[in-house]
Amino acid sequence: MKSIVKKSNVRWLIVFMLFLVSSLNYADRAAMAVGASSMQKELGLNAVSLGYIFSAFSWAYVIAQIPGGWLLDRFGSKIIYALSIAFWSIFTLCQGLVGFLTGGAIIVVLFILRFMIGFAEAPAYPANSRITAAWFPAKERGTAASIFASAQYGATVLFSPIMAWMTQSYGWQENFVMMGLIGIVLTFVWLKLIYSPKEHPKTNSAELEYIEQGGAMVEMDTQTEKENSESKWPYIKQLLQSRMLMGIFIGQYCINVLTYFFLTWFPVYLVQARGMSILKAGFVASLPALCGFTAQILSGLFSDYLLRKGYSLTFARKVPIVSGILLSMVIVGCNYVSSVSLVIFLMSLAFFGKGFGAIGWCVISDAAPKEILGLSGAMFNSFGNLAGIITPIVIGYIVHGTGSFNGALAFVGANALVAIVCYLVVVGEIKRFELKKVDQRNQIISL
Template sequence: MTTSSVDSKRTHIRYYILVMLFIVTTFNYADRATLSMAATAIKNDLAVDTITMGVAFSAFGWAYTAMQLPGGWLLDKFGSRFVYGVGLFLWSLFTFLQGTVGFFTGLSAISTLFLLRFLMGVAEAPAFPANSRITAMWFPTHERGFASAIFNSAQYFALAVFNPIMGWVLVAFGWRHVFYFVGMAGIILAMIWFKVIRTPHEHSGVNQAELDYIQSGGGLANVGDNKSEIKWSYVKALITNRMLLGVYFGQFCLNTITWFFLTWFPTYLVQAKGMSILKVGLVAAIPAICGFIGGLLGGYVSDSLLRHGKSLSVARKAPIIIGLTMSGSIILANYVTTQWVVIAVMALAFFSKGFGALGWSVVSDTSPKEMLGLSGGIFNFIGNMASIVTPIVIGYILNVTHSFNGALIFVGAMGILGALSYLVVVGEIKRVELRNIKED
């Protein structure tokens, strides 16, 4: 039987699953970006300073980071479909409710905003570990880099598509409606999720040929949504593994760049570059589009290297090291004043960050089969400490220096440090085997 005849008989349901992951992740990041787009208007309405706004930005990060390990455990215990779907509904609801903050004043308004952002972080915590878990189940190793790049690139797509829309909604209807619009769309999407998502063995559209293709290529279709018993010895093995520690720190550095764009970037364009809110909504989409292209290209290059006989370590690490190193170019924005040149620099930095954003693919390649959810949770816990650190550090830099120059140096330096982590610390990329670990 020829390869083409085998391909024609094999179903391709995994691609429909990937499309759903992409759409949900797009809304995941659109929800996060709502406050960023509305920040200037909220500051004026509620009369808050940059430090207070930095704390409000960080509210999501405190909860999102703290809930990574419980979220990963819930995925392994109750399955990705249920936990992710409920999370999608709840985080969309909390986004919608942020529009009601405008009915409060003073401390009660800021406290309510902080609480709702915090609850949104709790609900979103299982999202990326679930993406990684579902991708590991549905895709063979040689397709996993690009598949992970697809869902990971949704963060850039979200900014490219929703920033202009949110900017228009803000100008036309007011900042409250930014939250109403994005939140309601996510609630509707949650209903669709439960109709589409299944494990490979449970999906009625999957034939045996596709299951065999996934499993023979290193996919974990046979794992499904089986419940796993979590042992402390297993967790300890993950958090003391040198390879994984290097990967974790690399993700923290990469997420520092992400959270600058998700929090302070629109404010940077308004305050430092004198752009209007409506223009920011349009201009901020340019780096996001470049990040999206970079993310897809990085995943494609990684899988291509793998198909051409390069080791898993070379195929994954090369794009990551190149991308993170080049993301340091964001510092160049301190030395240019022309608006289009500033945007070009930001576009290059975000393209590079996207090109190197293969951490979730590495997690899918290295996580123990028995702990896909929890392993992803640990990775995302450490990586998303940047969601707390970045907005607060930048807020203090702005408060002390009244300039974004130091903030851009901080962000660029973290990208270079992330590249060094993969270059020096990570070593060979391979799957961690729990059966070799002595149980407590």
């Protein structure tokens, strides 16, 4: 009688590592936001200047997305991601060592360092998408993607109160030293634990068969795949000509407007518009983040549940996105209440909705061409993180020009509405996009 081999569950260790590293990724981005009010006073910054410094990260992050995606497809996720973690942690650490500078020099150096962090972090989320596609069958991919995507909230829950306490007790620069050192240590943990499915020493044949039969791309990042890789640049035009993918890309931009409000201006809003101390704002910010974190996990579980119940991939992905983003629009209601408790309630509800609707990384894992998952993820992330350039600057001008955050919250709500229209009207059926073959002159030679 043939014995049944119980499958291993290494894939869940992999996604846990993606969550840890992604939490660090977002915490490094948010470290400046926590100390922003203190920085404004110490450095004499107005809202517009602060908005430009906030946006420095995203300028580089967007510019480096396509090169980062190409590097992932060419050299594999493990080594490129490890280099990414190491370099962004070093640049983060350096932000805490600028105390010897004075005047305008410290502003310029902080801008440059934040710019370099953007370059270094560019491959991270496209790598998350590739690793998830390689390790998870389609029916578990929504859950896996929601786990690593929830890091944007997990980072705030885990680190925001600590960073607020450090800012108030020791100064804003100490946050960067702490986060940089954590990242350097995590680089070595990553190298020790992360492998492709067929190369991982802890994966048994039963798990490998299970994920492969479920649609996981287990050959990704194997030596054979890397050796046979070709230039993928000619295919970018095809991605941009796909109505489905463009709807997904623009939708992600609009959803990320709320993300970047949260990562940049939200703590400032609590301090300046609602009169909280920096310490209290740090703790209060963790409440909406906890709601977003919970909703993000639930959205992936719910989407995969719908898929297992026989609903189409399109229905299973769109229902949480549209319903969640619709709920996030209650953020505009903060303009019409004076009670701080009601503001926190509405913000928590808005971030719950945003978290429930933010399964875009799952969608791109489902829809991207299998030959260029890294590059497709980079395109998706480029569009999404244009919001990181535009949102802090627009909100900076709104606050500076009006002396109020009311217009800023209306701006965020309007973008949520556009995201809903994208998924309901533009995207259409969600399915794997098939590339057309091209010759060396970039001419289509077959379908």
